[in-house]
Amino acid sequence: MKAIILSGGKGTRLRPLTYTGAKQLVPVANKPILWYGIESIVAAGITEIGIIISPETGEEVKAKTGNGERFGAKITYILQDKPAGLAHAVKVAQPFLQDSPFVMYLGDNLVQSDLGLFLEQFRAANLDALTLLCPVSNPSAFGVAKVDEQGRLLQLIEKPKNPPSNLALVGIYIFSNIIHSAIASIQPSARGELEITDAIQALIDQQKAVEARQIRGWWLDTGKKDDLLEANRVILDTCLQSEVLGEIDEKSQVIGRVQVGPGSKVINCTIRGPVTIGSNCHLENCFIGPYSSVADQVTLIDADLEHSVILQGAKVEGIHHRIVDSVIGQRAHLKEAPRRPKALRFMIGDDCQIELN
Known part of the structure; x- marks a missing residue:
């Protein structure tokens, strides 16, 4: 066969x-x-x-x-x-x-x-x-x-x-x-x-x-x-097993089933599973909500995320309102200025740079 x-x-x-x-x-x-x-x-x-x-x-x-x-x-x-x-x-x-x-x-x-x-x-x-x-x-x-x-x-x-x-x-x-x-x-x-x-x-x-x-x-x-x-x-609901291979600092809170890949650093974040985070990521001052997948080499700083997929090498910085129901492509770069709506939804392709004003 x-x-x-x-x-x-x-x-x-x-x-x-x-x-x-x-x-x-x-x-x-x-x-x-x-x-x-x-x-x-x-x-x-x-x-x-x-x-x-x-x-x-x-x-x-x-x-x-x-x-x-x-x-x-x-x-x-x-x-x-x-x-x-x-x-x-x-x-x-x-x-x-x-x-x-x-x-x-x-x-x-x-x-x-x-x-x-x-x-x-x-x-x-x-x-x-x-x-x-x-x-x-x-x-x-x-x-x-x-x-x-x-x-x-x-x-x-x-x-x-x-x-x-x-x-x-x-x-x-x-x-x-x-x-x-x-x-x-x-x-x-x-x-x-x-x-x-x-x-x-x-x-x-x-x-x-x-x-x-x-x-x-x-x-x-x-x-x-x-x-x-x-x-x-x-x-994530049916297959994810908890495993933390990266570094999570003492200010961070991890709740539920969460995977963190090797080389990743989590600083002052709340992660509420089920969530998977790849290798060599940097997460700082973030909330990562349920049903989110963060691929390798992603940077998330000052961002809230839920029910979303972030592809390899993407950067999300300074987004002060929650991102939900979104797919953000490889190496995309997303940053924000003030006065955004309460929730943001995106479908962003690879290599994009987006600034919200």
């Missing part, structure tokens, strides 16, 4: 952050989103992983993620020269996949379920395709599945006006090698892409063994700012 993770695309819904970087490398709880998928796949026993990259962000993904050694895997990078659809990504990965069954995992997804359980079901039932689903409150915004009582997949519909169910496609699929012939039989959709849903529908029409399973626990799509913040909240 092999796996491919899709880490291309333009990330338009997370701009301005994704003007300068890959959306799959945006951190959740100080770990790139992509890495959660890699760890889930390795935990399921798959160590041969192909990562589909784009010309725009591929080198950054390679530099950040490496050859897979840190995950106990072997990673092969596969260039998809244009965003021509999920089925096209499988097509360009075919030389890597060869005749092996495989998992296809969208790199901006986070799921709580154990992938290994679904692999066991795929093998035990000798399936040709297994699609993972999750109940959602707004199915019209997703690809939706129609299934029978036995879990057989009957139809896939992309963003239907009248959904046949509330079961959305999670973005994790398990295929036998027969999917390659199904992809070869389909034509580009109206938007000019080879759709994986069309290939799965071709298997259904051929009466192949195609089934669906609901995941257990949460599923987080991190495509927008609010989704990213919600993913950060959920991961």
Whole structure:
């Protein structure tokens, strides 16, 4: 069994952050989103992983993620020269996949379920395709599945006006090698892409063994700012363990589950967890509220922060009103003059400098 993770695309819904970087490398709880998928796949026993990259962000993904050694895997990078659809990504990965069954995992997804359980079901039932689903409150915004009582997949519909169910496609699929012939039989959709849903529908029409399973626990799509913040909240709530490796002075107060990385200094601050703070940070005269993630080499001086994500190398200085529900990009610099509103909300891209007057 092999796996491919899709880490291309333009990330338009997370701009301005994704003007300068890959959306799959945006951190959740100080770990790139992509890495959660890699760890889930390795935990399921798959160590041969192909990562589909784009010309725009591929080198950054390679530099950040490496050859897979840190995950106990072997990673092969596969260039998809244009965003021509999920089925096209499988097509360009075919030389890597060869005749092996495989998992296809969208790199901006986070799921709580154990992938290994679904692999066991795929093998035990000798399936040709297994699609993972999750109940959602707004199915019209997703690809939706129609299934029978036995879990057989009957139809896939992309963003239907009248959904046949509330079961959305999670973005994790398990295929036998027969999917390659199904992809070869389909034509580009109206938007000019080879759709994986069309290939799965071709298997259904051929009466192949195609089934669906609901995941257990949460599923987080991190495509927008609010989704990213919600993913950060959920991961901190469910996964964070207290660990202080940096320095916290005697004037500071730490409440709840808090991580502080090595080389970081916390001076005269109140930190109310769950909060994670990376390495080599400097925090002084700050309040850091729940559900905040502060990446490596961040400087926060005279700032109040809550339910926010601060990326590597950012500086926030002299902000005398609380920053909430915000994402601040790498190396961004934010400082304030007086008379601001009671709460500030930001979506700030990499390398910005902003002064509030």
